[in-house]
Structure formats: C-alpha cells, structure tokens
Amino acid sequence: MKPIVIVGAGPAGITAARTLLEHGITPCLIDESLRGGGQIYRRQPVNFQRSAKQLYGFEAGKAQAVHCTLDELASVIDYRPETLVWNAEDARLDTLTGDRAESVEFSRVIVATGATDRILPVPGWTLPGVYSLGAAQIALKYQGCAIGERVAFCGSGPLLYLVAYQYAKAGAKVVAVLDSAPFSAQCRALPALLGQPLTLAKGLYYRAWLTAHGVAVHQGATLRQIDGTQRVSGIRWGEHSLACDAVAFAHALRSETQLADLLGCEFAWNDLNRAWLPQRDSAGRSSVAQVYLAGDGAGIMGADAAQWAGERAALAVLEDIGRGVDQRRIRRLEQQLANIQRFRQGLETAFPFPEQWAAQAPDELTLCRCEEVSVGEVRAVVDEGHWEINRVKAHCRVGMGRCQGRMCGLAAAEIVAERSGRSIEQVGRLRGQAPIKPLPFGVQVQP
Amino acid sequence: MALFKRLAETRRPALAFTLDGQPAEGLLGDTLLTAILTCAEHLRGSDFSAERRAGFCLMGACQDCWVRLEDGRRVRACSTLLEEGQAISREPGRRA
Numbered sequence: 001m002k003p004i005v006i007v008g009a010g011p012a013g014i015t016a017a018r019t020l021l022e023h024g025i026t027p028c029l030i031d032e033s034l035r036g037g038g039q040i041y042r043r044q045p046v047n048f049q050r051s052a053k054q055l056y057g058f059e060a061g062k063a064q065a066v067h068c069t070l071d072e073l074a075s076v077i078d079y080r081p082e083t084l085v086w087n088a089e090d091a092r093l094d095t096l097t098g099d100r101a102e103s104v105e106f107s108r109v110i111v112a113t114g115a116t117d118r119i120l121p122v123p124g125w126t127l128p129g130v131y132s133l134g135a136a137q138i139a140l141k142y143q144g145c146a147i148g149e150r151v152a153f154c155g156s157g158p159l160l161y162l163v164a165y166q167y168a169k170a171g172a173k174v175v176a177v178l179d180s181a182p183f184s185a186q187c188r189a190l191p192a193l194l195g196q197p198l199t200l201a202k203g204l205y206y207r208a209w210l211t212a213h214g215v216a217v218h219q220g221a222t223l224r225q226i227d228g229t230q231r232v233s234g235i236r237w238g239e240h241s242l243a244c245d246a247v248a249f250a251h252a253l254r255s256e257t258q259l260a261d262l263l264g265c266e267f268a269w270n271d272l273n274r275a276w277l278p279q280r281d282s283a284g285r286s287s288v289a290q291v292y293l294a295g296d297g298a299g300i301m302g303a304d305a306a307q308w309a310g311e312r313a314a315l316a317v318l319e320d321i322g323r324g325v326d327q328r329r330i331r332r333l334e335q336q337l338a339n340i341q342r343f344r345q346g347l348e349t350a351f352p353f354p355e356q357w358a359a360q361a362p363d364e365l366t367l368c369r370c371e372e373v374s375v376g377e378v379r380a381v382v383d384e385g386h387w388e389i390n391r392v393k394a395h396c397r398v399g400m401g402r403c404q405g406r407m408c409g410l411a412a413a414e415i416v417a418e419r420s421g422r423s424i425e426q427v428g429r430l431r432g433q434a435p436i437k438p439l440p441f442g443v444q445v446q447p
Numbered sequence: 448m449a450l451f452k453r454l455a456e457t458r459r460p461a462l463a464f465t466l467d468g469q470p471a472e473g474l475l476g477d478t479l480l481t482a483i484l485t486c487a488e489h490l491r492g493s494d495f496s497a498e499r500r501a502g503f504c505l506m507g508a509c510q511d512c513w514v515r516l517e518d519g520r521r522v523r524a525c526s527t528l529l530e531e532g533q534a535i536s537r538e539p540g541r542r543a
Contacts, residue, residue: 032507039506045476048456116508128450128489128501135505143481144456170454230499231450231488369503369511372495402510407503438510440520
C-alpha cells in the first residue's frame with residue numbers, strides 16, 4: 001500500500017499529519033528543514049535557550065503546540081526532515097536527503113509548501129545587508145542575530161511591523177519603518193479587520209509599541225533607493241534619506257506553487273493574492289484526484305488558517321478513501337476558513353499592492369538577481385512584441401536562474417504587464433521546472 | 448567588519464573554521480551564513496558581474512548564499528550548520 005505523503009512540516013503539514021494519524025493512517029511527512037515548524041514557527045537550533053515567549057511573543061502557545069505535535073508524531077510516522085522534494089510525476093516524488101536520492105510513491109499527497117516574501121526590487125537590493133523581511137526574522141529567531149547594527153524596515157504588510165517590533169524588542173537599533181501603504185488605507189480596512197479582533201489588536205500593538213519606543217514610522221513612504229557600494233550605507237524615499245547599514249523589505253508573501261505545478265494541478269488567477277494559484281475546493285482538493293493543497297502554498301491566509309486547512313485537507317483525504325469523519329468538525333473548519341478570507345481582504349485593503357511600482361522602476365534596476373537581468377532588458381523584449389512571461393523568460397533569461405523566479409518572477413510579470421499594456425493576469429505565470437531547486441551533480445536515484 | 452550583529456545566544460561553545468584560508472570562529476548552532484557574516488561582509492560573487500552578495504531570503508529559496516566546502520561540495524550557507532574545523536571558501540563570481 002502506497003503511503004499518503006505530506007510535503008511541508010509547517011502548521012498546515014503538521015496538522016494534516018496529526019489528523020491522519022488520529023484516524024489510523026500513518027503518513028509520510030517530508031520537510032526540507034532540519035527541525036520542522038515551517039517559517040513562522042521555525043525552531044531555533046537545539047542548543048539555543050531562548051524561551052518560546054521570547055521567540056514567538058503572542059504566538060508562543062500556538063508555536064509550542066505545533067512543535068509538540070511534531071515531536072509526538074516524529075517517532076510514530078515516517079517523518080523525513082532535511083529532505084527536498086525536487087520533482088513529481090506519475091504518483092511519485094523524487095527526494096534528496098543530504099546526498100541520498102530516493103523516489104517516494106504516494107497514493108495521495110497533501111502539498112503544504114508554504115510561502116516566501118513577495119519582493120518588488122529597488123535599486124541597491126542586491127547589496128550585502130539587504131534582506132527580505134522573512135530573512136530578517138529568521139536571522140533573529142533562528143540565529144539570535146540582527147541583519148545589521150542600524151536596520152531600516154520597508155515595504156508593506158503585517159510582517160513589516162511584526163519584524164520591526166521583534167528587532168527593537170530584542171535590542172536592535174531600528175532606524176525607521178517605511179510603510180508604502182498610507183494611513184487612510186488602514187482606516188478603510190478597519191471594518192473587515194474587526195472580524196479577527198485579536199489579530200487586529202496585535203497588529204495595532206506592534207505599531208503603537210514602535211512609536212512609544214521612539215521608532216520613526218513613516219506611512220505612505222515608498223523605498224526608492226538603497227545606497228552603498230560594497231554594502232548598505234543608507235536608504236532614500238521621496239525627498240528623504242537616512243543612514244543605515246541594513247535593510248529588510250518585502251510586500252507581503254507569495255505562495256510556493258512549483259510542486260503543485262509539477263503534480264499537474266490546474267491554476268486559476270486569484271485577484272486577492274494577485275497571483276496564479278493552484279485551484280482548490282473548500283476542502284483543499286486540487287484539480288488532480290490524488291493531490292490536495294493546504295496552507296500558504298495555495299494562497300496566503302496565515303498560520304491559523306494553515307492549521308485549519310491542513311486538518312480540512314486531511315479530512316478530505318479520509319473522506320475520499322472511505323473513512324468516517326466528523327461532519328460537524330468539517331463545517332466548523334470551513335466556516336473558520338471563510339471568516340479568515342474576509343479578514344484577508346481587509347489586509348489587502350490595509351496594505352495595498354503598490355501598483356505604481358512597475359511604471360516607476362528605472363531601466364537600470366537589476367530585476368533578476370541570479371541572471372542579473374535589468375528592468376530595461378525585460379522592457380526591450382516586450383518592445384519586440386513579447387508579453388507572455390515564459391516567452392519573455394526565454395528571450396532575456398529573467399526568472400531562469402537558480403531561484404527559478406522565486407525572487408523576481410512576480411516583479412517581472414508586473415514589468416511585462418505595465419510595458420505591454422496588458423493585465424497582470426494576461427501575462428501568465430512562470431512554469432515550474434524540475435529540479436525545483438538546484439541539485440548536486442552525480443545524484444543517483446536508489447530504487 | 449561584520450555584517451550581522453549577535454543579539455542573543457552568545458554563550459555557546461566556539462567552533463574554529465577557516466574562511467578563504469584565514470582562521471575564523473563561529474558558535475555551535477550557527478549556520479555557515481551566520482558564522483561568516485558575523486566576521487565578514489559577503490558570501491559570494493555574482494555570476495555575471497562578480498558583485499558581492501550576502502544571501503537574501505535565509506530560507507533556502509533565493510539560492511544566493513552558496514559557498515564551497517573543502518571536499519568540493521557547494522552548499523547553501525543559510526541552511527547548513529557550521530562544523531568544527533570546516534574550511535569554507537567564497538567564490539569570487541564571474542564577469543560576463
């Protein structure tokens with residue numbers, strides 16, 4: 001009997017694994033990281049001593065519960081940490097653990113691959129000292145380090161205030177927070193955000209704490225330039241400039257969809273995420289019978305929703321293989337997920353996508369940091385008559401480098417859409433390719 | 448000069464390693480990225496302009512933190528833990 005496989009041991013994957021085990025199914029849980037937990041609940045190395053409260057703040061209880069569940073599962077299920085799924089086809093996943101390659105057959109698979117930061121490049125973004133917001137958080141949470149002595153936080157989205165707060169609280173010097181969203185947008189969003197009063201309260205708390213502790217918060221402030229030669233020396237926005245030696249920036253998150261793509265899932269345009277996403281029903285069933293989707297990898301909804309979606313997808317698997325499941329529990333989960341959806345719309349109002357970014361990006365800006373392709377080079381390809389993103393990639397290598405467009409792909413699509421006068425949806429999406437991350441030479445698959 | 452600043456967890460056992468042949472020191476539980484960037488300013492040179500890079504995403508997605516180990520293996524510095532005595536080298540990158 002081929003196993004039910006879950007890819008990704010974040011809040012969605014761990015909850016899915018627990019749910020399956022509770023119903024008598026022993027899943028195989030594959031995760032790229034050493035200790036699991038995903039990104040938001042990422043665990044520090046074993047010999048570190050900070051408390052959960054220090055690491056996760058208000059979320060300490062939730063993070064600990066997720067970690068506890070994984071620890072309990074680890075010895076009774078087929079848990080494979082430090083394992084990359086680099087390819088998928090014909091009900092089989094190709095994995096790499098250290099230098100050991102394997103092929104894992106599955107009867108059904110739950111894809112819970114999470115998210116990375118959504119990046120809109122600015123001049124200077126490849127300098128040492130510039131990191132994504134998620135990266136800045138990982139440096140602190142996972143390694144006890146700040147990304148510099150004097151750090152500026154820029155971009156938008158809930159993570160902006162959270163990470164700036166975490167840095168300041170840990171004793172780092174936060175020189176400024178630049179939020180590209182105007183204050184008026186956040187006021188407009190209040191009615192929808194009130195649907196999740198606790199989450200809203202936490203966001204307001206971080207913001208107020210920063211102000212109370214003398215951190216300058218600028219709203220409607222768009223990062224225009226990061227200065228420096230060998231490393232960061234300052235930032236500029238509007239008519240302002242400020243000295244700093246590190247910058248963390250991002251505009252919310254983007255889903256990791258490559259694996260769903262390789263598994264053959266159909267994608268649909270999603271306005272709220274401003275992205276092409278694998279289609280799923282309210283239970284997490286994809287367009288492919290054996291493939292289920294849960295968590296931020298199928299659309300950004302946050303850690304709480306990831307847990308609910310992980311449980312719901314596992315219950316869908318159980319229903320589909322003829323096991324009895326609690327229908328009341330299913331209705332409750334779907335209700336919670338629907339409520340989060342409304343809150344998510346509120347967040348999009350509060351932190352709107354900066355639609356003017358593409359028009360304002362200078363030609364000389366490096367768009368693709370792997371292949372070092374500039375905005376001007378992409379525009380030149382568009383001017384030759386190309387506008388489909390994979391076609392543009394073939395012409396100028398944007399998104400073709402080692403990261404497979406994870407960092408630049410969405411920004412490239414924005415540039416192409418703006419230049420060609422088409423909608424961002426029409427430009428299409430970068431197709432996933434195996435291996436979805438670079439592999440060492442000479443990997444041999446053991447049967 | 449260092450890029451990163453240690454704020455917590457500083458009382459861990461020290462691990463000696465070499466960076467481009469020069470002796471350096473990190474702490475048990477450091478990733479290669481942390482160990483290098485707490486004593487230096489970059490990790491690699493870029494592939495088309497040899498521009499200095501120091502990683503970007505820290506979660507194994509951007510592939511911009513690769514360093515070379517003594518045995519010839521190329522690893523992501525953000526997701527590889529430092530070991531005592533490692534000889535790490537940084538690639539200068541290439542110009543197109």
